[in-house]
Amino acid sequence: MTITAFEGQYEGEAAIWLKAGRYEAAVLPGIGGNLICFRDTENGYRFLHEPGAEGMEAFKASPGIHGIPVLFPPNRYEDGKFPWNGQTYQFPVNEVATGNHLHGFLHTAAWEVEEFGSGLTESFVTVTIKVDENHPSYAFLPHKYTVKLRYSLGAGGLSQQLLVHNDGDDVMPCLLAFHTAVNAPFAPGSTAQDYRVKCTIGERWELNDRMLPTGAFQELQPEELLLQGEGVNPFYGAMDNHYTAVPQNGRNRMELTDSKAGVTLVYDVGTSYKQWMIWNNGATEGFFCPEPQINLVNAPNVDIPAEDIGLFSLQPGEYWEERARIYVK
Template sequence: MGASSAFEGIYQGQKAIYLRAGTYEAVMLPEIGGNMIAFRDLTTGYRFLREPSQEDMSKFRETSTVWGIPVLFPPNRFEDGRFPFRDRIYQLPVNEPERDNHLHGFLYQVPWEVESFGSKGEESFVTVSVRVDEEHSAYRRLPFRYTVKLHYTLSPDGLAQRVTVRNDGQEAMPCLLAFHTTLNVPFAPGSKESDYRMKLTVGQRWEMNERMLPTGRYLPLEPQEEAMKGEGVDPFWTSLDHHYTVEPQNGRNRMELTDTKRNVTLVYDVGTSYKQWMLYNNGGKDFVCPEPQVNLVNAPNTNLPAEEIGLFSLEPGDIWEERARLYVKVNSH
């Protein structure tokens, strides 16, 4: 299966771009937030990303954050929806009323434009983008002009992602972004949740208040959290909705999810521009979300040093870029 291909198709009633390369297949849904909804190995039956069933589709259209790889811009929670930046206060809608927060931004559900897709040799690719200006619904939320572009390449080396944000306006804008990457546990048919171990390049754990906003203090790490840095841990050892600083290992910032029964590891290698991890596991069942995040949750409303918490801006014409990759390692016994 050396050849690659890219073609338009339908996925659960939605327009989709399908990529194939080697034994892999990936599926992108441009009209629902440019979500890369599937990454599969067609030979082994592995399904690495959580995909919505036909029954899930109405829920998915409403809020697609726990399937595939949704982009969060700006990510996670903002207290009272307030967003102070450069001497101005922006007001985001409060869409988590029980905690009085704005949650997860607004690009994960809007249609993205397919710029190109195709294949060459062993690789297939798709590029999608969203341009926000005065005409776009997102402009009302954060009145800046910018383009966010996602480029995915599928090859026998797995699924590679490149994201760019370009400031198209005349003033500086905040660049705050995360991916709510949702991984199946188990990803292999016939394996059980108990067959899985997870590693993650975490540093410190942030203390969160009852509104799930960081207090600015750290909590001591539990033994299992220390184990995440080393030999790995059961991804469901407790109900996780935890926020951590990133501490790269060996120059890399990554998550590893190992199926011990198959001796296979899914590696999620993200760039070091991501200064924080959010780790969520659905109350301890079915899936785990290692979310690489540029910034601390609620960063603009904290008094912590901007560089430390990933709170940075793009000047007019600036482009920010980062890469990530999902790939598979077969471990020797």
């Protein structure tokens, strides 16, 4: 099995490419540390929604629906307000339709390549972003911290290791998600109707007209019960839904099965993610986003115990770490 890692280009952008046997992947350090593609070159599978040449300008302008964007802090905050530790931070209101802040600061920022290389069983790359008073986002979220992402590629597919470290002298919020964009179909010769998805969702949060949780739950619809169990077409209807995560068999995951190709893509995200967002672009066939998320949307503004909604902090010098894997079975 050929295993290598090297500097290259992805549609004109600087990239670190990983190759391991039939798999290849590329990370774009300069655009959010985004893992922009994960492919099986032998079978022609393209698992992630890629911008391609025609979509690069739109991707650069709004890098949220391709590859695996890092959201920190994730999703929506009412009026851009983020109360924390006796203060209220004011984030930019960047979603005009709802009057909210959306998706934080890291998915558009430039990251640094810390190292890349290959060994006997895997190729790998580590990208890092260090935020301090000199970083533009510090004006909105005034904490010093480092985020590291390590991706590796081997016979077992794509592995992700995430680490957040509080570099500062005060308590900081640790709220994060991945806006992972998965192709359906990912196999040549298949159609979206050949696909069924299931996910370890629990209860569905009720959202108001500003897409913010009310604190109540909604009854799951028949298709959502299928999503919990045997699977449902990912485009059965428009989804922009927020759920609690309930691990099954010790794992927190999304499984996407191509019945025509006879393969299942597994996205095993780890049990630190207490919530899921699932968005399918208004039921537009082609891709959808199963988004593992630490915290409830708008968590700092919600009057629910912090432990119940994934609202947690890092003391000075503390780390938070989690792993995920995407593979085929």
